[in-house]
Each structure stands twice: as C-alpha cells, then as structure tokens.
Amino acid sequence: SQQGEEDPQALSIQEGENATMNCSYKTSINNLQWYRQNSGRGLVHLILIRSNEREKHSGRLRVTLDTSKKSSSLLITASRAADTASYFCATVGTGANSKLTFGKGITLSVRP
Amino acid sequence: GAVVSQHPSWVICKSGTSVKIECRSLDFQATTMFWYRQFPKQSLMLMATSNEGSKATYEQGVEKDKFLINHASLTLSTLTVTSAHPEDSSFYICSAYSDTDTQYFGPGTRLTVL
Numbered sequence: 563s564q565q566g567e568e569d570p571q572a573l574s575i576q577e578g579e580n581a582t583m584n585c586s587y588k589t590s591i592n593n594l595q596w597y598r599q600n601s602g603r604g605l606v607h608l609i610l611i612r613s614n615e616r617e618k619h620s621g622r623l624r625v626t627l628d629t630s631k632k633s634s635s636l637l638i639t640a641s642r643a644a645d646t647a648s649y650f651c652a653t654v655g656t657g658a659n660s661k662l663t664f665g666k667g668i669t670l671s672v673r674p
Numbered sequence: 675g676a677v678v679s680q681h682p683s684w685v686i687c688k689s690g691t692s693v694k695i696e697c698r699s700l701d702f703q704a705t706t707m708f709w710y711r712q713f714p715k716q717s718l719m720l721m722a723t724s725n726e727g728s729k730a731t732y733e734q735g736v737e738k739d740k741f742l743i744n745h746a747s748l749t750l751s752t753l754t755v756t757s758a759h760p761e762d763s764s765f766y767i768c769s770a771y772s773d774t775d776t777q778y779f780g781p782g783t784r785l786t787v788l
Contacts, residue, residue: 592775593775595776595777597779602765602782602784603781603782604678604680604767604779604780604781604782605718605767605769605779606779607776607777607778607779610775610776650717650718654775659723660706660771660775660777661708661720661723662708662720662769662777663720664717664718664719665717666716666717667716667717
C-alpha cells in the first residue's frame with residue numbers, strides 16, 4: 563500500500579522559479595526521503611530527513627518535515643530545465659524493517 | 675560510491691518463458707536488497723525484500739512461485755519472472771542498502787512480454 567501522497571500531481575514552472583512539492587503520509591515514520599526519477603530511469607536519492615528533524619538543506623534543495631501534520635515539503639530553488647523529472651517521497655516506518663513506502667509522485671516540468 | 679547495477683537494462687521475451695534479472699551492488703556489500711515494480715506513470719510498488727542467505731520476504735499479493743528471488747552473495751540478488759505473461763510487462767527496479775539509511779537504486783530493467 564502507498565503511504566505518501568504528493569501534491570500537486572503535476573507542476574509546470576519557468577526556469578529560475580522555485581518549485582514546491584508537498585507530501586503527506588499516514589503512519590509514524592523513522593525517516594522520510596525524497597527521490598528523483600528521470601523518464602524510464604532508476605531513482606536518484608535526493609535527501610533524507612529523520613523524524614526528529616524539522617528542516618534540511620542540500621544545495622538548491624530544502625526539505626521540511628512536520629510530524630504533527632504528517633507532512634513534508636521539498637523546495638527546489640532557482641529551478642533548471644535539467645530538474646525536469648518525477649519526484650517521489652518515500653517513508654520508512656518505525657518498525658524493525660527498513661522498507662520504503664513510496665507516494666504516487668509529482669511530475670515537474672521546468673520550461674527553459 | 676554506492677552504485678547499484680542491473681542487467682539486462684531491457685528484455686523482450688515470448689509469453690511462457692522465464693526471465694532472470696540481476697541486481698549487483700558494485701562497491702559495497704548489501705545484506706538487504708529490495709525489488710520493486712513500476713507500471714507506466716505510476717509509483718514504485720515493493721514486491722519483496724531479499725536477504726542474503728535466507729528466503730525473500732514477499733509483499734501481500736506477490737506470487738512467490740512466479741517471482742523467484744535469490745540473494746546468494748552480499749553483492750548479488752536475482753529476480754526470475756517465471757512463465758512470463760504480457761501482464762508481467764513492467765519496469766523492475768532493485769535497490770540495496772549501504773551502511774546508512776539510504777537505499778541506492780539500480781537503473782531498472784524494462785520487461786516486455788509478447
């Protein structure tokens with residue numbers, strides 16, 4: 563079953579603008595991760611945020627986590643055409659296993 | 675570092691045949707690997723967890739006799755789709771854990787069953 567629900571499902575912006583994607587989940591988590599997938603390719607790990615963290619940065623990426631609302635956001639600043647891809651949030655639960663449960667994904671299009 | 679490869683990258687086969695997909699961690703040892711399936715424009719669905727030296731753990735609804743998983747070494751897991759049918763056509767992706775919480779994903783294998 564899918565845990566995360568991202569919104570919007572599709573986002574189209576102009577190069578240079580910021581892109582904000584949101585993810586909500588249902589059960590308690592150990593951590594939440596964001597991945598990028600270019601069409602027909604594997605996944606690239608972007609960033610991991612643990613349940614006791616509220617915000618993390620990595621280059622042009624900023625991730626926030628609100629465990630009280632069971633939600634996370636991914637902000638990509640100064641977007642580039644190369645950022646065009648599908649973005650997925652995925653959660654790891656608090657149990658012993660380390661399974662990732664993926665959301666449905668967001669399709670980001672950055673127009674040059 | 676933390677590179678995962680898959681072979682083949684794409685395969686076309688006839689209905690009723692079996693197809694083996696390999697997943698290798700190239701520069702780290704992975705006691706746990708995961709197999710996912712992704713249909714077009716959909717998310718990844720976990721099929722099974724592959725543990726080195728033991729039987730795989732399958733997710734609900736995944737037929738273990740149809741999707742055979744073998745994790746014979748710390749760097750190799752294989753998924754065999756037995757008696758493949760057109761509905762098995764999909765993008766199969768594996769991932770492996772390094773010594774952190776991060777899963778590293780392979781590039782995927784596109785299976786087309788005619």
